[in-house]
Amino acid sequence: MGKIHKSEKDDEIEVECVSPARKVQTLFKISKNLNEFLPPENYLEILFEALKDLYHFDLLFLSDISDTPIVVVRSSEYSLSNQDLNSLLTKVLDPKWNSGKQFLYLTKKEASHKREFSKFGIKSLFAIKVSTILFPEYFFGFINFNNVFMPVKEDINFLHTLAHIINQSISYYELKSLFETSYDKLQVNVERIQRENEQRRELLKKVREQTKELQRRHIEMEEFVYTISHDLKAPIISIQGFVTALNEDFSKSLPKEAQYYLERIIKNTAQIESMIREVLEYSRIGRITQEKEKLDLKEIIDDIISPQIQKKNIKIGFKGKSLKIYAEKNRMLQLFGNLIGNSVKYMGDQPEPRIEVGTQKIDSKFATIFVKDNGIGIPEKFKDKVFNIFVRASNLENKDIEGTGIGLAHCKKIVETHGGQIWLESEEGKGTAIFLQLPLAI
Numbered sequence: 001m002g003k004i005h006k007s008e009k010d011d012e013i014e015v016e017c018v019s020p021a022r023k024v025q026t027l028f029k030i031s032k033n034l035n036e037f038l039p040p041e042n043y044l045e046i047l048f049e050a051l052k053d054l055y056h057f058d059l060l061f062l063s064d065i066s067d068t069p070i071v072v073v074r075s076s077e078y079s080l081s082n083q084d085l086n087s088l089l090t091k092v093l094d095p096k097w098n099s100g101k102q103f104l105y106l107t108k109k110e111a112s113h114k115r116e117f118s119k120f121g122i123k124s125l126f127a128i129k130v131s132t133i134l135f136p137e138y139f140f141g142f143i144n145f146n147n148v149f150m151p152v153k154e155d156i157n158f159l160h161t162l163a164h165i166i167n168q169s170i171s172y173y174e175l176k177s178l179f180e181t182s183y184d185k186l187q188v189n190v191e192r193i194q195r196e197n198e199q200r201r202e203l204l205k206k207v208r209e210q211t212k213e214l215q216r217r218h219i220e221m222e223e224f225v226y227t228i229s230h231d232l233k234a235p236i237i238s239i240q241g242f243v244t245a246l247n248e249d250f251s252k253s254l255p256k257e258a259q260y261y262l263e264r265i266i267k268n269t270a271q272i273e274s275m276i277r278e279v280l281e282y283s284r285i286g287r288i289t290q291e292k293e294k295l296d297l298k299e300i301i302d303d304i305i306s307p308q309i310q311k312k313n314i315k316i317g318f319k320g321k322s323l324k325i326y327a328e329k330n331r332m333l334q335l336f337g338n339l340i341g342n343s344v345k346y347m348g349d350q351p352e353p354r355i356e357v358g359t360q361k362i363d364s365k366f367a368t369i370f371v372k373d374n375g376i377g378i379p380e381k382f383k384d385k386v387f388n389i390f391v392r393a394s395n396l397e398n399k400d401i402e403g404t405g406i407g408l409a410h411c412k413k414i415v416e417t418h419g420g421q422i423w424l425e426s427e428e429g430k431g432t433a434i435f436l437q438l439p440l441a442i
């Protein structure tokens with residue numbers, strides 16, 4: 001039921017009877033139309049269409065106060081700009097409305113809003129709260145410029161139900177938007193992750209291809225080195241045989257100078273032969289392998305410490321507990337033989353020569369083993385280079401210590417073919433420590 005004052009002046013009251021059946025019908029129509037996840041700005045036309053025959057409002061609004069209200073006016077003769085309406089609503093509507101005050105009904109006679117209403121030519125304002133749980137609170141209402149809209153209890157009940165429908169619809173719409181935004185964000189993230197994975201896969205593929213290519217070139221290089229040294233071996237041995245024969249059979253009949261040249265040829269040929277032998281040996285490491293076995297580290301070291309070393313008066317010993325490694329026995333003898341051999345060879349004139357072999361750190365798979373001495377040490381600028389083939393340090397100059405400069409290169413290759421690493425610490429004049437990792441026997 002809605003009572004409408006057609007004109008305040010003559011107080012003529014026209015009673016309009018709206019049957020409950022029509023109201024239910026209207027609610028049904030509205031809820032059906034609002035049930036499509038529409039954005040709130042589309043509601044007002046629907047509400048206007050459904051309500052225009054029930055109530056004689058002049059302006060219909062839906063507002064969340066913070067924003068510009070959505071307005072529908074019945075006729076263009078009532079002009080109230082959105083800005084004016086917003087400032088009016090901000091003044092009269094309180095977003096903190098609680099459940100005790102669920103609608104607002106004001107007429108021009110209300111003292112507090114008299115000026116405001118006169119300014120805009122408003123006769124009455126009715127607003128009802130459409131509170132949503134998640135988002136700013138909406139208000140839905142009518143403004144009358146010509147008549148005074150006077151809602152009765154049934155109207156208020158009806159409008160409350162309508163507010164409830166609007167509220168639900170807005171909530172659904174907002175939840176749906178929230179869900180869609182989150183879903184879109186998720187989708188973007190999923191796509192980004194997929195893209196990154198794809199890039200990672202590409203990169204991995206490239207790295208694998210390049211590693212393969214490098215391995216192929218490395219094998220090719222080793223084969224080349226092996227072939228060259230192998231082919232050089234026969235002519236060198238032949239030269240060695242001829243110069244030795246020449247020396248034995250004819251050196252006495254040669255002048256002194258020619259004898260000297262012959263000696264130089266013999267010495268240099270021997271050096272070339274030894275270098276070729278070592279290069280061939282270097283290329284065999286990792287290519288020609290023996291069965292790996294469980295080996296006691298201390299036993300290997302004991303096998304290496306020969307009577308010659310013992311005779312040299314060097315204090316040599318194994319520090320700490322022994323452990324079992326899993327490796328090729330002959331390569332281990334070669335490895336520790338080279339390292340202990342170097343320590344003996346490069347001891348210098350140390351009055352208290354000492355060599356120590358031991359284990360320093362053990363993780364679950366590898367043992368870190370060291371060979372330390374207090375010999376002549378390695379000059380700083382040679383520390384990185386001595387693991388390369390044919391490199392000998394500068395502090396050997398003028399010292400008559402024989403060597404090819406390949407022992408440590410052998411050691412590096414042996415350790416690496418067993419899956420470990422090798423490095424050194426050294427100080428010239430104080431001593432050298434070589435560290436290496438070898439796999440532990442389980």
Ligand SMILES: Nc1ncnc2c1ncn2[C@@H]1O[C@H](COP(=O)(O)OP(=O)(O)OP(=O)(O)O)[C@@H](O)[C@H]1O
Pocket residue numbers: 338342343346373375376377378386391392393394396402403404405406407408409431432
């Ligand atoms: N324990 C050490 N103390 C001092 N210098 C060392 C030690 N071990 C290696 N070096 C230096 O590193 C160089 C390379 O060692 P490496 O064992 O490869 O060759 P080499 O001993 O000269 O000859 P060989 O091929 O006969 O072993 C040596 O010439 C020496 O200058």
Ligand SMILES: [Mg+2]
Pocket residue numbers: 338341342403406407408
């Ligand atoms: Mg050596």
